[in-house]
Amino acid sequence: MRKTKQIDRRWLFLLIFFGVALPLIFTIGLPLETTKNVHMVYDLIDGMPKGSRALLSFDYDPASMPELHPMAKAVVKHCFDKEINIIFTAMWPMGVQMADDIIEQLKDDYPDLKYGEDYVNLGFKAGGMITIQSMGKNFREVFPKDMNGSSIDELPIMEGINNFSNIGFVFSLSAGAPGIKEWVQIAHDAYGRPTSGGCTGVSAPAMLPYINEQKQLTGLLAGLKAAAEYETLIKTPGSATKGMDAQSIAHLIIIIFIAIGNINYWRDRKALKKGGK
Amino acid sequence: MEQFFATLGIWLGALFTFAIFSFLYKDNPFYKTAEQIFVGLSAGYWFVYTVFSILIPNLYDPLTQDFSANWIKIIPAILGIMMLMRLIPKTEWVSRFPISVVIGTTSGVFFLRYLKSDVLNQLTATMINPFIGENWVVIVGQILLIVGTITGVIYFYFSKKHTGALGVSAKIGIYFLMVSFGAAFGYTAMARISLLIGRLQFLLGDWLGIIQP
Numbered sequence: 233m234r235k236t237k238q239i240d241r242r243w244l245f246l247l248i249f250f251g252v253a254l255p256l257i258f259t260i261g262l263p264l265e266t267t268k269n270v271h272m273v274y275d276l277i278d279g280m281p282k283g284s285r286a287l288l289s290f291d292y293d294p295a296s297m298p299e300l301h302p303m304a305k306a307v308v309k310h311c312f313d314k315e316i317n318i319i320f321t322a323m324w325p326m327g328v329q330m331a332d333d334i335i336e337q338l339k340d341d342y343p344d345l346k347y348g349e350d351y352v353n354l355g356f357k358a359g360g361m362i363t364i365q366s367m368g369k370n371f372r373e374v375f376p377k378d379m380n381g382s383s384i385d386e387l388p389i390m391e392g393i394n395n396f397s398n399i400g401f402v403f404s405l406s407a408g409a410p411g412i413k414e415w416v417q418i419a420h421d422a423y424g425r426p427t428s429g430g431c432t433g434v435s436a437p438a439m440l441p442y443i444n445e446q447k448q449l450t451g452l453l454a455g456l457k458a459a460a461e462y463e464t465l466i467k468t469p470g471s472a473t474k475g476m477d478a479q480s481i482a483h484l485i486i487i488i489f490i491a492i493g494n495i496n497y498w499r500d501r502k503a504l505k506k507g508g509k
Numbered sequence: 510m511e512q513f514f515a516t517l518g519i520w521l522g523a524l525f526t527f528a529i530f531s532f533l534y535k536d537n538p539f540y541k542t543a544e545q546i547f548v549g550l551s552a553g554y555w556f557v558y559t560v561f562s563i564l565i566p567n568l569y570d571p572l573t574q575d576f577s578a579n580w581i582k583i584i585p586a587i588l589g590i591m592m593l594m595r596l597i598p599k600t601e602w603v604s605r606f607p608i609s610v611v612i613g614t615t616s617g618v619f620f621l622r623y624l625k626s627d628v629l630n631q632l633t634a635t636m637i638n639p640f641i642g643e644n645w646v647v648i649v650g651q652i653l654l655i656v657g658t659i660t661g662v663i664y665f666y667f668s669k670k671h672t673g674a675l676g677v678s679a680k681i682g683i684y685f686l687m688v689s690f691g692a693a694f695g696y697t698a699m700a701r702i703s704l705l706i707g708r709l710q711f712l713l714g715d716w717l718g719i720i721q722p
Contacts, residue, residue, distance in 0.1 A: 242533065242534060249705075252706055253709050256706070325558050421626045437689065445633070448634075475703070479703065
């Protein structure tokens with residue numbers, strides 16, 4: 233059988249490298265459409281009354297930062313703009329630092345925000361689904377103190393919070409398990425709280441079925457593209473928006489090579505049917 | 510001094526990024542070194558993190574601060590020690606007891622949750638009138654949802670030969686599965702490119718200062 237000559241895959245790596253690097257340096261400004269799932273997240277947060285309390289769980293670590301950090305920043309910024317008080321938690325150990333980093337990045341934009349009144353970081357708790365389930369029964373038993381060791385009884389933001397019933401909505405930034413799935417299973421399906429989230433592109437197909445008639449998940453931010461869409465909706469272009477040109481060009485290169493590969497495969501098969509040359 | 514360490518961190522980050530990327534050309538000592546350092550650092554980091562973030566706040570502190578209220582935590586502590594006996598070949602069998610406790614409790618808790626969220630709620634979400642919708646796109650989407658769910662499940666019904674109507678349904682189910690695999694591949698490609706964008710934003714922004722970080 234005649235086989236089409238295959239190019240060295242390293243040329244493809246090089247092409248992808250330049251396809252990503254050049255648009256980052258020389259911005260093209262390709263158009264960006266916002267999608268329904270992202271709008272659902274935006275509407276959920278935008279519709280929350282001033283002073284309501286949201287639980288944001290940082291369930292990721294530095295390995296997923298390029299995808300999840302921009303959306304975390306955009307969502308936290310939107311909450312602060314809407315004067316929604318945020319309770320930060322983490323089901324992943326390094327999620328604590330991720331949340332801290334976001335607060336640090338936004339500190340200068342919101343100098344009047346007070347720790348303990350407008351936001352609090354409760355830190356990491358091991359246990360995944362069991363921990364979330366316990367939070368639904370007795371919040372204070374799971375998190376008696378914040379990450380600085382202060383009793384949550386002394387923090388005004390935690391006043392009256394004994395379980396999920398006083399939480400406006402739950403939002404999980406998830407890179408795997410425990411993450412969105414566990415929050416949906418407990419916070420929404422067991423306690424009926426509106427639950428939303430942002431996840432890596434890889435895990436998005438597993439999360440999308442939860443956006444359904446039962447509203448198990450209220451919208452989803454899937455990958456860097458969704459983060460860029462959210463930045464567009466809150467009119468604060470950030471690192472995700474800057475990366476969209478590069479993302480589009482890289483996808484174009486991949487599509488072109490998939491097409492070339494398939495054409496070659498089709499030609500080889502046709503040659504084989506003819507008896508091979 | 511703080512500035513010096515910040516700069517050193519950025520340079521180390523850049524050098525290790527290049528060392529890892531060099532594997533794309535071919536396996537080499539730079540890649541091997543970076544890989545071994547990463548493995549060693551991760552193991553050390555997670556050991557310290559487990560002790561200080563899990564063991565001490567959840568076991569040591571409660572027991573030393575208020576033993577009478579927290580004595581029950583001795584039971585998981587003993588189970589934990591029994592689990593560590595796996596390290597000694599002669600006492601390896603002891604670890605079977607804590608493993609059976611973990612399996613028993615996990616299956617008990619997870620069974621109920623998954624049954625409700627992934628079976629009952631998902632099935633209920635499919636039981637809709639497909640012809641009620643804001644526009645024709647929504648209606649077509651709802652019809653596809655129902656057809657895709659039913660034919661997809663039929664494909665996994667193996668107790669009857671896939672011939673006739675069953676065969677046609679199973680074949681349609683395969684096409685829906687193919688589309689879902691394609692979507693999963695697309696999302697994966699997007700995610701990997703996003704990670705590359707993150708690295709290049711670091712190299713071009715934080716390290717070289719060519720772009721705004």
